[in-house]
Amino acid sequence: MEKIIITLDGYSSCGKSTLAKQMARALNYIFIDSGAMYRAITLYFIENGIDYLDDAAVKAALTKIHLAFDYNASTGSSDILLNGRNVENDIREMRISQLVSDVAANQYVREFGVAQQQQMGLQKGIVMDGRDIGTTVFPQAELKIFVTADPSIRVARRYLELSAKNPGITKEEVQANLAMRDEIDSNRTFSPLRKAADAIVLDNSHLTREEQLTTALQWANEKITAMSVR
Numbered sequence: 404m405e406k407i408i409i410t411l412d413g414y415s416s417c418g419k420s421t422l423a424k425q426m427a428r429a430l431n432y433i434f435i436d437s438g439a440m441y442r443a444i445t446l447y448f449i450e451n452g453i454d455y456l457d458d459a460a461v462k463a464a465l466t467k468i469h470l471a472f473d474y475n476a477s478t479g480s481s482d483i484l485l486n487g488r489n490v491e492n493d494i495r496e497m498r499i500s501q502l503v504s505d506v507a508a509n510q511y512v513r514e515f516g517v518a519q520q521q522q523m524g525l526q527k528g529i530v531m532d533g534r535d536i537g538t539t540v541f542p543q544a545e546l547k548i549f550v551t552a553d554p555s556i557r558v559a560r561r562y563l564e565l566s567a568k569n570p571g572i573t574k575e576e577v578q579a580n581l582a583m584r585d586e587i588d589s590n591r592t593f594s595p596l597r598k599a600a601d602a603i604v605l606d607n608s609h610l611t612r613e614e615q616l617t618t619a620l621q622w623a624n625e626k627i628t629a630m631s632v633r
């Protein structure tokens with residue numbers, strides 16, 4: 404069977420990573436969480452006092468950052484390594500969520516992220532989720548999905564997920580963070596969050612995880628079959 408590239412883009416907390424992970428497992432493809440890469444860069448900037456507005460400092464810092472993914476058998480997905488250190492848990496903290504969209508809007512950070520993501524897709528057989536994957540990273544992808552969900556449902560889902568690890572967190576904080584990231588991601592100059600013209604919209608507001616997986620896998624299998632009989 405031919406392998407394809409599948410992209411999942413959309414606003415924050417639409418369930419993109421969950422779906423991408425499930426699709427990759429079902430298809431025996433590689434799953435890449437591109438947001439984890441921007442989060443790890445943000446962690447490096449915080450730990451090393453790098454100002455994301457100082458392009459010279461950003462450029463110098465990026466030469467010292469090595470990102471890799473390492474399969475974690477206990478979660479069944481890959482953890483991100485920042486210069487060899489597993490930072491999968493650290494990058495989910497609220498201090499990272501507060502800064503990541505500003506860092507990810509920097510032109511040099513984007514060039515750095517996009518180049519590495521394109522490299523990872525050379526062999527195809529990949530499911531990547533993010534904001535600009537269908538538009539900038541893989542404009543030639545065979546299947547592009549734009550995931551959406553009602554804002555109140557997104558806040559409720561993210562709150563549930565975050566409150567387990569951050570007991571003090573409030574729904575208002577979560578709501579403000581999602582709104583802020585969506586605003587910055589949609590309005591930045593370089594690679595803003597957009598639905599690719601040829602992306603299929605998947606609104607999962609009222610779908611179970613199983614239902615959305617079934618739908619998305621059906622789209623993927625149609626594409627894979629079409630590619631294979633050409």
Ligand code: C5P
Binds near residue numbers: 438
């Ligand atoms: O996907 P996640 O919410 O973890 O991504 C964190 C942040 O990384 C996003 O809010 C966005 O600012 C940035 N990002 C991006 N481009 C991507 C993936 C994520 O700018 N392809």
